[in-house]
Amino acid sequence: MQLQFLGATGTVTGSRYLLRHGDATILVDCGLFQGFKQLRLRNWEPLPVAPKTIDAVVLTHAHIDHSGYLPLLARQGFRGRVYCTSATHELCKILLTDSGHLQEEEAKFANRHGFSKHKPALPLYTREDAERCLKLFSPRPFAEAFEALPGLTARLEPSGHMLGSAFVHLSDGQRSVLFSGDIGRPNDPVLRPPVQVPGADYLLVESTYGNRKHEETDALEKLETVINQTAARGGVLVIPAFAVGRAQSLMYGIYQLKKQGRIHHLPVYLDSPMAIDATRLYHAHRDEHRLSPEECEGMCHAAKIVNKVEESKALSAGRGPMVIISASGMATGGRVVHHLKSFAPDRRNTILFAGYQAGGTRGAAILHGASTVRIHGEDVPIRAEVASLDNLSAHADADEIIAWLRGFTQTPRRTFVTHGEPEAADALRSRIDHELGWAVSVPDYLQTVELE
Incomplete structure (x- = not known):
C-alpha cells in the first residue's frame, strides 16, 4: 500500500491524498487549493496521476477545499464512484454547482471589466461540469463498512465538523489508514461532537489550529x-x-x-x-x-x-x-x-x-x-x-486534537500531520512526539510513502 500527498501539505487547503492498493487507486478528498497565488495555480496544473486511472474517491466532507476539484477530475476522465455520507452528497449538490457558477461569473466579470491578465479569462470549470460529476456520487451511511475497492473496506464515522463530515477509515485486512479530514469541536453549540475512534495503523491528522487554543470568551x-x-x-x-x-x-x-x-x-x-x-x-x-x-x-x-x-x-x-x-x-x-x-x-x-x-x-x-x-x-x-x-471555529484547537488522539486504543505506527500552515503543523507534530510518544512527521507536497 502506497500513500502520496497531493495537497494539504504546507497549507490548510487542497486536501487530496492518493492511496495505491495493488493495481487500484483511490483518492481521499479532492479539494481546491485556495489562498496564495502559487497555491491556486496548482488547481490548473495536471495531477501527477491520470484522472481516468483513479478508481474511486472518498470525501471526508463537502467544503470546497476538500471537494472542489471533483468537477475538473470528472471532466478530465475520472469515471469511478464518489463515496461520502448522505449530507455530504446533498451539500456537494449546492457547493459544487455554486463553485462552477461563481467561476463562470468571475471570468465574465473579469472579461467585461478587463482587469484579468488572461485574454480571455476562463473558469477553472463550469456549473455544467459540476452537475455532471454529481452523477458519480454514491452516498453511504455512517458506521457501516462498504467495499470502496476490491479488497479495500471503508467506513465513515462522524467527525463533528459540519453536516455529513466524517473520519475515513480504510483497511485491506492487514493495514488500516485513518484520515481525520477536519476535526470538529467537543462543545460546539450546534453540531454533535466528533466520535471517538479506536485508531488505525496509519493516521493523517489535520493541524489547522495545531499551534493555537481557541479563545475562552463567550x-x-x-x-x-x-x-x-x-x-x-x-x-x-x-x-x-x-x-x-x-x-x-x-x-x-x-x-x-x-x-x-x-x-x-x-x-x-x-x-x-x-x-x-x-x-x-x-x-x-x-x-x-x-x-x-x-x-x-x-x-x-x-x-x-x-x-x-x-x-x-x-x-x-x-x-x-x-x-x-x-x-x-x-x-x-x-x-x-x-x-x-x-x-x-x-x-x-x-x-x-x-x-x-x-x-x-x-x-x-x-x-x-x-x-x-x-x-x-x-x-x-x-x-x-x-x-x-x-x-x-468549527475546527478543534490544539488541545482538543490532542485530547481526541489520547482516546485512541490503537497507537498508530506512523502519524502524518497535514492540513495546516507550516508553523501550526510542526507545532502539532512536536506535541504528538513529546506528549504521546508516537512516530510522527509532516509530509511534503507530492511525497510518497510506503505503508508496510
Missing part, C-alpha cells in the same frame, strides 16, 4: 457586543461566513440574542444562496446536530433571505444599521466581496470574521491589518473596524 457575548456597537454608530456589520457551518452558527447565535432581547431590533440579512439552501438541510439531518425542532426553526428564520442579485446589489447600496451575513468565509469570492467593496472604506462599519483565514486570502489580509485589499482590479481601503470571533 462567543455569544462577543457577537452581541459587536452587533450593538456597530448599530450604535449607525454602521453595517459585514460577516464573511462559510455558507455551510459558520453561517448557520451565526444565525443560531443571532436567534438566541434576539430571543433574549440582547441586541437592537435591526435588520439581519443572509445574502448567500448556498447558505440558504444549506440551512434547510439542518431539518433533514437532525440526528447530526444538537438543535431542537424549535431551535432549528428559529435559526432558519433569524435572518431575511436575499436570493436575487438585484436584492444583493440593493444591500450594497444601502445604509446601516444592519447585519449582512454572506459567503465566502475567507472573502475569496461571492457576494461578500461586493459588500466589502461598498462598506470596508467607512469607519462606522465593522467586518467580523468567524472562521479560519488561510494565508493569501483577502480575509487573512484584512484580519492582519492590511490598509487596502485588491477587489475587482481596485485597491479598496479598509477603514471599517475589523473583529474576529475565533470561538465560533
Whole structure:
C-alpha cells in the first residue's frame, strides 16, 4: 500500500491524498487549493496521476477545499464512484454547482471589466461540469463498512465538523489508514461532537489550529457586543461566513440574542444562496446536530433571505444599521466581496470574521491589518473596524486534537500531520512526539510513502 500527498501539505487547503492498493487507486478528498497565488495555480496544473486511472474517491466532507476539484477530475476522465455520507452528497449538490457558477461569473466579470491578465479569462470549470460529476456520487451511511475497492473496506464515522463530515477509515485486512479530514469541536453549540475512534495503523491528522487554543470568551457575548456597537454608530456589520457551518452558527447565535432581547431590533440579512439552501438541510439531518425542532426553526428564520442579485446589489447600496451575513468565509469570492467593496472604506462599519483565514486570502489580509485589499482590479481601503470571533471555529484547537488522539486504543505506527500552515503543523507534530510518544512527521507536497 502506497500513500502520496497531493495537497494539504504546507497549507490548510487542497486536501487530496492518493492511496495505491495493488493495481487500484483511490483518492481521499479532492479539494481546491485556495489562498496564495502559487497555491491556486496548482488547481490548473495536471495531477501527477491520470484522472481516468483513479478508481474511486472518498470525501471526508463537502467544503470546497476538500471537494472542489471533483468537477475538473470528472471532466478530465475520472469515471469511478464518489463515496461520502448522505449530507455530504446533498451539500456537494449546492457547493459544487455554486463553485462552477461563481467561476463562470468571475471570468465574465473579469472579461467585461478587463482587469484579468488572461485574454480571455476562463473558469477553472463550469456549473455544467459540476452537475455532471454529481452523477458519480454514491452516498453511504455512517458506521457501516462498504467495499470502496476490491479488497479495500471503508467506513465513515462522524467527525463533528459540519453536516455529513466524517473520519475515513480504510483497511485491506492487514493495514488500516485513518484520515481525520477536519476535526470538529467537543462543545460546539450546534453540531454533535466528533466520535471517538479506536485508531488505525496509519493516521493523517489535520493541524489547522495545531499551534493555537481557541479563545475562552463567550462567543455569544462577543457577537452581541459587536452587533450593538456597530448599530450604535449607525454602521453595517459585514460577516464573511462559510455558507455551510459558520453561517448557520451565526444565525443560531443571532436567534438566541434576539430571543433574549440582547441586541437592537435591526435588520439581519443572509445574502448567500448556498447558505440558504444549506440551512434547510439542518431539518433533514437532525440526528447530526444538537438543535431542537424549535431551535432549528428559529435559526432558519433569524435572518431575511436575499436570493436575487438585484436584492444583493440593493444591500450594497444601502445604509446601516444592519447585519449582512454572506459567503465566502475567507472573502475569496461571492457576494461578500461586493459588500466589502461598498462598506470596508467607512469607519462606522465593522467586518467580523468567524472562521479560519488561510494565508493569501483577502480575509487573512484584512484580519492582519492590511490598509487596502485588491477587489475587482481596485485597491479598496479598509477603514471599517475589523473583529474576529475565533470561538465560533468549527475546527478543534490544539488541545482538543490532542485530547481526541489520547482516546485512541490503537497507537498508530506512523502519524502524518497535514492540513495546516507550516508553523501550526510542526507545532502539532512536536506535541504528538513529546506528549504521546508516537512516530510522527509532516509530509511534503507530492511525497510518497510506503505503508508496510
